[in-house]
Amino acid sequence: MKIPQPGNIEAPHVLEFCSTVVPGQHPILVPHEPLANKPLLECLTIIPEHVAHHGGKQLTGWAIWEGAHIIEAEFHAVWQDAEGRIVDLSPRPPQMTLASILFLEDPSREYTGRQIDNIRKPLVDSFNVKRLIKLMQRRFEILNEGDLADQYEVQLSPAAEREYRELEKEVMKLQLRLSKF
Structure with a gap:
């Protein structure tokens, strides 16, 4: 499966997508200079801690990623x-070696401790791509239903665990199928 890459800041479809995510805001390229010895993908804990020790401020918004069939x-x-x-x-x-990311600031969004689902759009008119997006949305819903939305380490009920496992199998099959075209 292809690793998503930052969206192309000059591509019309990327700019159009960004305008639907945050109207009136333009994306910027931001250098990726990851801090050593910090957990992966934990920007919403790393940045406030960094601000507390080094000053500056946190900007919230959206990292724009483009895969073979989906922009998100x-x-x-x-x-x-x-x-x-x-x-x-x-x-x-480690497989995501990045020089920079495409960042779209969203001054209207604030992190309140609850996960925020990705915004996804298909880049091709394909049943499988649309199905994959629906499965990704459902995966988020399962992991954030009710009290789970306030838990960092989620403990699913047996029924939710079964649904989640089945969903993950279908996601993997679709991703494999989509990687062939």
Whole structure:
């Protein structure tokens, strides 16, 4: 499966997608300079801690990722230093070697301790791609239903666990199928 990459800041479909996510806001390229010895993908804990120790401020918004068949916005936080330089400090998995990310600031969004689902849009007119997006939305719903929304480490009920396992199997099959075209 292809690893999602930052969206192309000059591509019309990326700019159109960004305008639907945060109308009137333009994406920027932000250098990726991950901090050592920090947990992967934990921007919403890393950035406030970094601000407390180094000053500057947290900017919240969306990292824009483009895969082979889907473009998506992932809720994200970056650091702005006292001079105004904006940097992505969050470590990512080793297979995601990035020089920069495409970041879309969203001043109207605030992190309140609950997960925020990605915003996804198909790049091709395909039943399988649309199905994959629906499954990803359902996965988020399962992991954030009721009291689960306030838990960091989620403990699913047996019924939810079964549904989640079946959903993950279908996601993997679809991703494999989609990687072939």
